[in-house]
Amino acid sequence: xxxxxxxxxxxxxxxxxxxxxxxxxxxxxxxxxxxxxxxxxxxxxxxxxxxxxxxxxxxxxxxxxxxxxxxxxxxxxxxxxxxxxxxxxxxxxxxxxxxxxxxxxxxxxxxxxxxxxxxxxxxxxxxxxxxxxxxxxxxxxxxxxxxxxxxxxxxxxxxxxxxxxxxxxxxxxxxxxxxxxxxxxxxxxxxxxxxxxxxxxxxxxxxxxxxxxxxxxxxxxxxxxxxxxxxxxxxxxxxxxxxxxxxxxxxxxxxxxxxxxxxxxxxxxxxxxxxxxxxxxxxxxxxxxxxxxxxxxxxxxxxxxxxxxxxxxxxxxxxxxxxxxxxxxxxxxxxxxxxxxxx
Amino acid sequence: xxxxxxxxxxxxxxxxxxxxxxxxxxxxxxxxxxxxxxxxxxxxxxxxxxxxxxxxxxxxxxxxxxxxxxxxxxxxxxxxxxxxxxxxxxxxxxxxxxxxxxxxxxxxxxxxxxxxxxxxxxxxxxxxxxxxxxxxxxxxxxxxxxxxxxxxxxxxxxxxxxxxxxxxxxxxxxxxxxxxxxxxxxxxxxxxxxxxxxxxxxxxxxxxxxxxxxxxxxxxxxx
Numbered sequence: 001x002x003x004x005x006x007x008x009x010x011x012x013x014x015x016x017x018x019x020x021x022x023x024x025x026x027x028x029x030x031x032x033x034x035x036x037x038x039x040x041x042x043x044x045x046x047x048x049x050x051x052x053x054x055x056x057x058x059x060x061x062x063x064x065x066x067x068x069x070x071x072x073x074x075x076x077x078x079x080x081x082x083x084x085x086x087x088x089x090x091x092x093x094x095x096x097x098x099x100x101x102x103x104x105x106x107x108x109x110x111x112x113x114x115x116x117x118x119x120x121x122x123x124x125x126x127x128x129x130x131x132x133x134x135x136x137x138x139x140x141x142x143x144x145x146x147x148x149x150x151x152x153x154x155x156x157x158x159x160x161x162x163x164x165x166x167x168x169x170x171x172x173x174x175x176x177x178x179x180x181x182x183x184x185x186x187x188x189x190x191x192x193x194x195x196x197x198x199x200x201x202x203x204x205x206x207x208x209x210x211x212x213x214x215x216x217x218x219x220x221x222x223x224x225x226x227x228x229x230x231x232x233x234x235x236x237x238x239x240x241x242x243x244x245x246x247x248x249x250x251x252x253x254x255x256x257x258x259x260x261x262x263x264x265x266x267x268x269x270x271x272x273x274x275x276x277x278x279x280x281x282x283x284x285x286x287x288x289x290x291x292x293x294x295x296x297x298x299x300x301x302x303x304x305x306x307x308x309x310x311x312x313x314x315x316x317x318x319x320x321x322x323x324x325x326x327x328x329x330x331x332x333x334x335x336x337x338x339x340x341x342x343x
Numbered sequence: 344x345x346x347x348x349x350x351x352x353x354x355x356x357x358x359x360x361x362x363x364x365x366x367x368x369x370x371x372x373x374x375x376x377x378x379x380x381x382x383x384x385x386x387x388x389x390x391x392x393x394x395x396x397x398x399x400x401x402x403x404x405x406x407x408x409x410x411x412x413x414x415x416x417x418x419x420x421x422x423x424x425x426x427x428x429x430x431x432x433x434x435x436x437x438x439x440x441x442x443x444x445x446x447x448x449x450x451x452x453x454x455x456x457x458x459x460x461x462x463x464x465x466x467x468x469x470x471x472x473x474x475x476x477x478x479x480x481x482x483x484x485x486x487x488x489x490x491x492x493x494x495x496x497x498x499x500x501x502x503x504x505x506x507x508x509x510x511x512x513x514x515x516x517x518x519x520x521x522x523x524x525x526x527x528x529x530x531x532x533x534x535x536x537x538x539x540x541x542x543x544x545x546x547x548x549x550x551x552x553x554x555x556x557x558x559x560x561x562x563x564x565x566x
Contacts, residue, residue, distance in 0.1 A: 086401075222422035226415050228401040232364050236395075237415045237468070238388030284403045287421065 071301025078270030092256035104136020192318030193264035209258035348525030392468035413467035
């Protein structure tokens with residue numbers, strides 16, 4: 001075992017990486033703003049062009065923070081799910097969170113036609129989407145929680161989550177079959193995910209959920225380590241499996257639920273980041289793994305967001321596609337290079 | 344102390360009920376005169392430690408980390424190891440004689456080494472009773488004898504009680520202080536000699552295939 005200082009240095013290096021990429025991300029965008037002016041607007045000095053300050057403070061900075069919050073939050077919930085289910089394929093979506101959110105949003109956008117035109121016009125604001133996806137994930141989550149309270153076997157929860165996902169996907173496809181092209185487009189755009197739609201208020205709300213979720217996760221660390229031995233050993237070490245399971249699910253849903261509500265269903269990060277981190281730092285102690293995954297998730301999301309803006313152009317690509325385009329080859333490459341699947 | 348019985352007679356169920364992994368089906372369990380269902384799971388985990396047939400699922404743990412997890416009932420809310428914890432861990436490593444392995448990862452170990460590591464983890468839990476469910480499966484006959492001998496030495500050196508289920512009756516007869524023989528409708532307890540004298544083994548298995556040979560004190564194929 002390398003000494004603890006090694007891990008501390010590594011975590012500090014990762015943190016430095018987050019800051020560095022955040023700065024690069026801030027400096028890039030469709031409008032070219034010189035770096036000194038970026039710093040000036042951040043630290044409240046006089047800027048040559050007032051609209052630059054507006055772009056930095058009201059658009060780019062919230063987006064950077066959103067990228068950090070979503071990346072790290074999804075990565076942590078992925079880590080929690082993988083350890084809880086002892087399954088390397090688990091991610092935040094296994095609890096049916098994003099499928100519930102998709103259903104909620106699909107009902108609002110595409111169901112508007114079915115429920116009459118009145119709701120349609122009134123409800124299609126940003127907040128209605130946030131609320132719809134929150135309610136959707138909450139309902140699916142409650143169903144999964146009810147099922148998990150009745151079950152002793154953790155694996156069954158995994159399967160139930162997947163069943164809910166396929167149920168809601170079916171309802172969504174029925175809805176899309178009956179909806180107009182415009183509605184369909186709006187739904188598809190939502191499902192691309194987006195980091196740029198958040199105002200400062202939204203970022204503050206999201207970070208409150210994030211902080212609560214992370215704090216709950218921190219209190220799970222000890223039991224997560226015990227779960228590495230398997231549930232039966234954990235029980236023999238005095239861990240209450242069902243209580244611990246509930247805490248982990250609460251933390252995951254706070255993190256992934258709020259992120260899905262604000263940024264749409266971003267699938268890949270939660271699954272991939274824990275694997276990426278384990279390949280780079282071959283450690284299974286969650287006291288090191290958790291902070292490393294937080295920063296790894298933030299870094300991956302910032303890189304993806306930077307790439308999504310296509311530096312130097314006016315286009316912004318859907319973030320959901322970029323995370324997979326960048327992340328998947330990296331995971332594949334790391335697995336092949338190390339030839340060892342660490343889990 | 345060995346727990347012996349044919350497949351499906353309920354050895355594992357008994358051990359799992361004792362160690363609190365599953366709720367007991369019926370009746371009362373007393374541990375050192377305390378009623379088990381009045382203890383909370385944390386108190387129970389300082390009385391009984393286990394080695395199960397199920398292998399720890401994460402092989403990415405190092406031997407030292409795995410043994411350190413045996414200290415979970417004693418560590419603080421985030422699991423920091425105190426000096427006392429480290430002493431117990433090092434003692435456990437020394438007792439089963441695996442100090443050369445302690446920095447290896449679990450996926451690098453042979454089945455025998457892994458079993459010793461798991462035994463060390465149970466020792467680090469520092470409980471008066473250690474329960475093992477078939478600790479010798481997957482091992483060759485040398486390592487079977489080695490593990491059982493190790494367990495016997497441990498009872499003498501650490502003053503712990505060790506209870507294990509096994510199908511290695513021949514080895515158990517030679518190495519155990521006491522044997523619990525579980526049959527469908529009765530349970531006999533005694534030293535190996537007492538049980539042999541009571542003819543307890545004769546009808547353990549259907550005699551058309553396996554018979555107990557009293558002169559050599561082993562089971563043989565009925566030819």
